[in-house]
Amino acid sequence: MKLLSLIVAGAALVTATATFAADRQIHVRGEVSAVSATEVTITDRKGKKSTIKLPETAKVLDVSRTNADSIKENSYLGVAAAPAPEGKVRALGVMVFPEAARGLHEGHFPWDKGDRSTMTNATVAKLSKKASATELEMRFGDKTQQVVLDKSTVYGQFVPGKRDLIAVGAKVMVIADQGADGATAANTVLVGRDGFLPPI
Known part of the structure; x- marks a missing residue:
């Protein structure tokens, strides 16, 4: 069951990232300032508040901090990055995927x-x-x-x-779908542990 859960969780993340470029897919990053059974309100670093529907089908990912030592040859990563010279990119945030999510998107x-900025899975x-x-030489x-x-x-x-990880004070990244009426509904919520904002 744990393996299946990891596959489902990984699939939720990469499916959402795969469709980000399409219309009506948005990311909201910040701190949970209010939460109920059906909605979550996120305050970003500029103080803007966004209220997002929280359907029962929304997946939750428990994100913890790690370091560069966790990256080895053959690791499967998601790298959010900025352009760098010579066609390279500079990693802003790296997500180390569980083995069960290898190869997804x-x-x-x-x-x-x-x-x-770009994402490389x-x-x-x-x-x-x-x-x-x-x-790193990343191959896909x-x-x-x-x-x-870098540092x-x-x-x-x-x-x-x-x-229940989605609580007031938690740092989150919400991947949400936006309807024609402008309302947003979460499909995946990445929740950082101990005040950690998910790095992607």
């Missing part, structure tokens, strides 16, 4: 962590440690992407979570 596509084919940074299908990890990169990992 491999690719390199636009993201919303800043101007021209891929396997670490090569890891090279250098004086000021670590470089027959393509590769060079990723630079500002934030690392997280996840397991399936329970709904």
Whole structure:
């Protein structure tokens, strides 16, 4: 059952990220300021409040902090990144996927962590440690992407979570669908432990 839960949780995350570029898919990051059985209100770092419907079908992921030591060759990662010289990208946030989620939605596509930011879901084919940074060669299908990890990169990992993790004060990232009326409904809620904001 744990393996199945991990697969479902991983699928929920990567399915949501896969469709982010489509219309009506949004991400909301911030702190839970109110929650009920049917809604959650998120306050972002600029003080803006967003109220999102919280259907029973919404998946919850329990996200904890980790570090660069958890990344090895053959790790499967999701990397939110900014452009860097020579066609590389600089990792802003890295999510270490559980083994059961390996291979789900491999690719390199636009993201919303800043101007021209991207998401790369891929396997670490090569890891090279250098004086000021670590470089990863990420492989997806027959393509590769060079990723630079530096001192500002934030690392997280996840397991399936329970709904009661969505509590006032929790730091979250909500992946939600937006209806034609402008209302939003969560399909996945990533909840950071101990004040940790999910890094993607």
